[in-house]
Amino acid sequence: MEIILSIAIGVMTTCGVWLLLRPRTYQVIIGLSLLSYAVNLFIFGVGGVKTNVPPILDEVGSAAHLADPVPQALVLTAIVIGFATTALFLVVLLASRGLTGTDHVDGRSDRK
């Protein structure tokens, strides 16, 4: 399981970074989303990879074998904040496009 997740994180990071370095604002926003998936998964993975033991306590039984709730709480926060930054960036993107007439990240196209 770990190896799959690691490769997935790696690929998403690659795609995210690549898009981040592109000149179009839309590419950058998509790249940021991809990158945030990768980072969220990574933080989540820090707590170890366990299946079928959600951190929900039942009436009896020990809690020790359950999945680590701390990274989960962190990632939950990160998802919501990621949404907020995406929204903000989208609006900045639109405003910049409206003001400059181009969707280049610098507000003006450079030579090819």
Place this chain on the structure above:
Amino acid sequence: MLPFVGSLASVFMLATKSRAVPSALAGVVAFIGVVLTVSLYPAIAGGDVLKLDVAWVPQLGLNFTLRLDGFAWLFAVLIFGIGFLVVLYARYYMSEDDPVPRFFSFFLAFMGAMLGIVLSGNVILLSVFWEMTSIFSFLLISYWHGNAGARDGARMALTVTGIGGFCLLIGLLILGNIVGSYDLDKILVSGEAIRAHTLYVPALVFILLGALTKSAQFPFHFWLPNAMAAPTPVSAFLHSATMVKAGVFLLARLSPALSGSYEWFVLLGAAGIITLLLGAYFAMFQQDLKGLLAYSTISHLGLITTLLSLGSPLATVAAIFHMVNHATFKASLFMAAGIIDHETGTRDMRRLSGLYRYLPVTGTLAMVASAAMAGVPLLNGFLSKEMFFAEAVETHADSILDRILPYVATLAGAFSVAYSLRFIHTVFFGPKSNDLPKPSPHEPPRWMRFPIEFLVVVCLIVGIVPSLSIGPFLHTAVVSVLGDATPDYSLAIWHGVNTPLIMSVIALVGGSALYVVLGKYLSRCDDGPPVFRRLRGQRIFERILVEVSWHWARLAERRLGTRKLQPQLRWVVATGFLAGLLPLYLSGFETRPFVLSGVDPVFAGLWLIGICLAIGTAYLAKYHRLASLIMLGGVGLIVCISFLWLSAPDLAMTQLLVEIITTVLILLGLRWLPKRSELVDEQITFRARFRRFRDLALAVACGIGMTFISYAVMTTPVPDAIASYFLQNAYVQGGGRNVVNVILVDFRGFDTLGEITVLGVVALTVFALLRRFRPAAEAMAMPEQQRIQNRFDEERPERSAGDTVRDYMLVPSVIMQWLFPIIITFAVYIFMRGHDLPGGGFSAGLTLSIAFLLQYLAGGTRWAEDRIRILPVRWMGAGLVISTLTGMGAWFLGYPFLTSHFQYAEIPLLGKIPMASALLFDLGVFMLVVGSTVLILVALAHQSIRINRLRVVEAEKAKES
């Protein structure tokens, strides 16, 4: 301390209009200072040192040490005494219109800082006070800040002395390191060790830079004449007794530790001799009274510096003596110049003439003072100048400097006679002047003249009976500097006919002759000396400033900075990659066995699709935005499934909901992005190809790095740290079974509160940004699809515009409308169960906003808003208030902020429901999330309506033009 208290006190009087109160306060402060200092004399007369030691930063060897010895005492008396006289003078000099309390506030603060320099027993403390004098002198010089000259002069003084102060600090730090202590006493006794040390020369150079800039020595002399834009009392105080004396004071103070080496003599001697000669030469050709005095000050400071450079005990005696003498006669001359300026309205010597008939008393006083400046016998200036001549003749360190010194000294003496004569002769004698700005000058008030009278009397007393008046005090001061090396010296006026006397006579006669010869030319020539008139230090200084702060900065910005985002991001990414790599590289990478077992093929297959989707997203993001967005959503869903798979139902739920909203949001935004440009030429240049390859390499490197790190992290056994605490205490202390939710609303509730605040801020920012949103010109037109549909509708008489869309959406919109109550119920359900099972305020809030969103999608913005009124900002406000109040509620029960309380309540119909106060907190989270999300979505959706209005406005504009 007293002056600082006084300074603060006069700050509180800023509003007063009167001149009397602040000046009285300043006068009292200075007078008490004089009395206190004088009363301390018996304690130090025997060569003892008074010390006050307060630990300040003992770890760094910094103590707040004040020490008072004979030399410091002499200076303290000068500072307080002349300070008092200047305050008295300023009382009459300052006009009613100036903010007088501010003047006295700065003045007293400066006095305190100067006193601090004199009294510091710790060199770091000294440096601190040193900087303070620079700052307060800046404030004083720029007192008339409406005047550009004052601002420039003040800025220049601050720049030069500030740089000097910094050099001084470096020098003192080196010195302190050599000695091993910053204590002045320890430094003074370890002169041998210091001079033998390899770091002696750097320390010396830095300290000299500090002292020479402060004392306006060549080549840093240019700031002093420009500082003459200050009010005259400031000049009288700063440039006679204090500011510029700080430099030579420091040199004298440290001379036991530093002097005696060849470097000391050459560096200091060269600066001093050049300054002495140039200053005197420049002074002759000034047309401004204060300019003349400023250059003469520079020249006299050069004299003192030269004396100190010689390093012999007798020269030090002469230097200290001349410091005192110069302070007395120069302060009185500045004040006299101020009176002339005040009474006639000008300081230009070409216009001033024959003032003796108007100002007989002031004229007489000025004559005596300038005679002292010229070194006429029976006045104090004569005595110290004689001592200087005597020392100049002696050979100290055989070199060219030493050999030319007698001639230079005589020449400078002659110059000083010439400019003193000129000062008196042009201003007070000659024909009556007719073009004065104020036609009928008269004697100033009695007490405005008093300071000058007092100082001139001092000049006379010291000049006539030196050994009875200044003798003992001077002796105490000299002993405290030189210690056992104090030489025998005589303060008598008459030493018989010897070389110094002959030099004096030559200087007096030569100077007078010079004035007679040059007199005609001087009364007509331009400001500044011939030849050097064009070459002005000020110009060079400004050129350098412009060069450094403008050209170099621009160059650095051009070379190192960029306004483009891409290179910046590239650097960020590369730095991030290196930052990740470095620790691994340094500490070695532990290889891990590669385990393929335990891989679920379904999970692998899932991520195979995920990887393809991610690559597809990246590939299509440029030209196929919609496809790319759909693929991105696919990746999001797979991430969501992974969360579910790996025991994180809460995350999966939130991820799913956020995914929906983000996708809708970006869909709404897509409409405003430009179409694909058909004109892009297909050939890709080599540069672009290289750029892409480089970015790809960077991205792949980051990806591989992340893969390795993630694998390493995930296969590391998790240390049993904090997780088990939460797992064990979630139910016992938080009253919830869903540990993630309990962490969010209880254990880490404060974080969550911060987070929802951020969310609210973002929503409001988005709203604010969109209010002024203007789409690009080509996005103003109706979308193509809408146009086609409308045309279709218009062509048929039985249809009205918009029918087609409505037909298309008929079935979905009915379903969406029916879903509305169901989703709301679902949201409530998710919310209520959140504490025990996956769910909670975040997911419930997102769910509810999706319910609203669907109504917008189903019927369009107008339709939805006709039926439901959502007030997102109120939701947000209420949510934030509820969360905060819940947290604060704990205070009333005596618990810290956000402590939660819980119990199970039996509610009819619903059964047993956990009722923790955290639920209330979660309610706040829920409401805020609803409000923010809806606000963002609605603000974006409204743009389509706004654009209709904008279109109308644009059309009208076009019609008008």
